Amino acid sequence: MIGFLAHNALLVSVAVVALGVVITPVAIRTGRREWLQLTYGAVYTNFLLVSIATMSMVVALVTHDFSVSYVAAVGSRSTPLLFTVISLWGALEGSILFWAWVLALYATAVVWFHHKRPGNLVPYAAMTLLAVAAFFAILLVGPADPFLPMSPVPADGPGPNTLLQNHILMAVHPPLLYLGYVGMSVPFAFAMGAIFSNEATSNDWSVLSRRWMLASWGFLSAAIIAGMWWSYEVLGWGGYWAWDPVENASFLPWLTATAYLHSVMVQERRNMLRLWTLNLCVATFVLTILGTFLTRSGILSSVHAFTTGAIGYYFLGFIAVVLLTTLVLVAGNSERIHTKGKLGGAASRETVFLLNNLFLTAVMLTVLVGTLYPLVAEAVRGVKVSVGEPFFNRMAVPAMVALIFLMGVGPALPWGSTTWADARKRLYPPLISALILGSVAVIAGARGIYSILAFAFVGYAAMGNLREYWIGMRARHRAHGEGWATALVRLVKGNRRRYGGYLAHIGALFVALGITASSTFRTEREATLLPGETLTVAGHTVRLKNVWGREEPQRSVIGTTLDVLGKNNAVIGTIEPRMNYYHVSDQPVPTPDVRSSVRGDLYVNLMAFETSGANATVKVIVEPLVPWIWLGGLIIVIGAVIGLFQGQGRLSSVSANAASEEPSAGGTGP
Amino acid sequence: MKLATLATVAVVTAALRVASPAHAQGVEARSRPGTAAAPSDSALEARTTAVAATLRCPVCQGESIQDSPSELAKQMRAVVRDRLRSGETPDQVKAYFVSRYGEWILLEPTMTGLNILLYVLPVVLVIGGLALVAFLVRRWTASNSTPV
């Protein structure tokens, strides 16, 4: 019953979005602008219909309605409620439904906030979003239909993939990822809308897009960090990033979006780089579609890949249409969109942004080529090759290290231009931190050149960004006699984009530091212990207490308890790695336990055990500064949120909405 | 339930599950103790780790045999260790695995033939890009006859 309702809602939504796509150009060309209400109505109606379908699915999952095919595939009476709810996005069809819902949500928000703007930009943007929604709607009534009726109705189901039931972060990572990924459709829609409405020669589309891109970027950053944290806590090898094709697929649009967030500032200030910024915006969206194509087509094997079927061909068709259409539209209009470049001087923030864009693009292309190369090699040479972590560490990391340095240079240099002498004065002070951190790293044993440089540059950039806060606060303190706390608050409020951005830099530096430290100084040892025996790794000692077992509704758990010993062999904590034997699976899921502190993590994985409980084999890994990665992710998000709460950029917009936004502070733009 | 009974039941019932892929890739955990603690020769261990980090675990998704907890990975590491101990060079050890599993077993493609493109591209991008930025900055500041 509920499946019938939801399926028909989705069928109607196909018609609704198709209507919206078709009516928009007709309305504009024939001058019947009142028909644009149908466009906007299609957006709202689509949201209603997809919400009905999504809510139906959640209800079906929670009530264990196995007459619905998706529930029969991923539901189970013995799965805890939380994991039942989040199995909405745990398998292919449900994830497509969830994507469609997030897209409908964004489209609704875009129309809600911007429909009053005169001109054709917003209607065409809405049309673009509806066209993308159409693809997903077709999937949902076709190859990815989650509401197929089951006959006979099974009594129970296998439950979600066991790996996905193992950790609470599975509730967090996919929604954030979808909010980020799908959100990048919005700036793309504005870019396409600008081209269709012949407004691509102005900067309005990017002014409107900025905050949507920033919000999506914030979600995607959080999603990537959450995904890293999930891998770290669940997969048991003590790592958080494997350069897996699907991980790379989420990283690629993040790189171009980051480049966009910087180049759009140059576009706003100097009215240049417009074509480049448009390209970044379009590339970001195309890369999100590429990402979803790789996950769902099955052409690359990956730890993330959903099971595949005919749906891969649909995605191939979609990505072909998206790629070729955008190529034609952007290349065909490139001459008109292009602006002449003019800089005040070489020693300027603009130059640093050019370099930043260069390195981000280089990393993006390197990772893209590396990810697709196995396919190329197979097509050309007929041989299967692997492109894994050693390749990416060698070829992509150096450019990323350069970016760490640039994070310290950009904030220090002014917009416009300055003399080289002045630039030197600004750039020298943080060198002291670079020297200190680099030396500490070398003393602690770091030997790789990129590792040492990374530490040094983190020191440089951290001090560079903090110094900008300090300089601003000091200026306010001197000029207005404000206390430091007030000065800080007023400083940030006066230019949220800038200081939110600096805070995001600081968050990124936390992440960079955590990654560099845990890669450089990680130590591990594996040993078989009898109860009472100890194992010491890098100053941390654990002692096996016992091996135990317990039954849970959906799994049997075999675990070990180890005491963590501090000074004088006092017990300062316990750590309990486990092996989860899910009833439906033949592979146990080893579940490590992690003990975190500011200095790093003690990470223990259960490798093997004697069934009598006589001994256990554990692998102990000491990972310095890993918690700084997660903390850095949070700081990045806070920085992004701060940056969101600032109005339009320096260039005025035709939009009626713009008049109500707070203008950016004087000549001291972001 | 007593641990031994529970553990045996869990492991045995897991082992009897029919695997859905047509090609079962192995139980990740063993119900008997693994190999003993750190061996005496840490230099050999360091060399083993270095070589193992470049070899792909055949039953995992993109992990190296150094990182993988699976049984096969551990056994392959033992093969690496024995071969290094008997005097083979790292390249010879890698060549052995390539002769058995194909090029796919190397996590980083060899720099031969078409693969060279893969390595050259990032370098060209950065160097070419730096040249491009330098050129553009020069061109875009050239028209500044008076200070801005």
Add this chain to the structure above:
Amino acid sequence: MNWKRAFIAVLIGAPLIALFAYGFSRDPAAIPSPLPGHDAPAFALTVFAPGEPPLMRPAGDTIRLADLAGKVSVVNFWASWCGPCRAEHAALSETARHYAGRPAQFIGVLYNDRPAPATRWIAEMGGQSYPAVTDNESRTAIDYGVYGVPETFIVDATGRIAYKHVGPISAEVLRQWIDSLLPKAAAGDTTPRALLR
């Protein structure tokens, strides 16, 4: 609208789509083995499950690759925890019996498992006509580039690997290969050349 530029852009983008389309034509998880056509790696493995007469070998005996010279050998890697291995067990056992008396030998190599559960499994499956050996620390499996079970290697009489099969093997495939590799006089039925890959 500059159609020339648009056209050039499409020319750049189209190969990417072609690459993706190509991606559908092959299986990303299948790893082609470099071994077929090369000499089979040597091994010396201990029998733990004797099999049944006439192919039987006593438990504790060592089977070496060299012992198999002059015969067509089927080397099957399997485990008791492997589901698909159940599907091919009957085909292997019966085919082995079919070729008894001819220069063909079947061996089952145990992969990452222990003799006790393996022996129980054989009994559960109704017995096995050919012997099964243990492979200590998977040395032989690694030597053969095994990455999962079941995998079956067919070795010709000169000791060259003729064919590797990943996944459960059927009686038809076994017979086709063995017939094509047996000396013509002993093979009986003529097998088309096309079967020899």
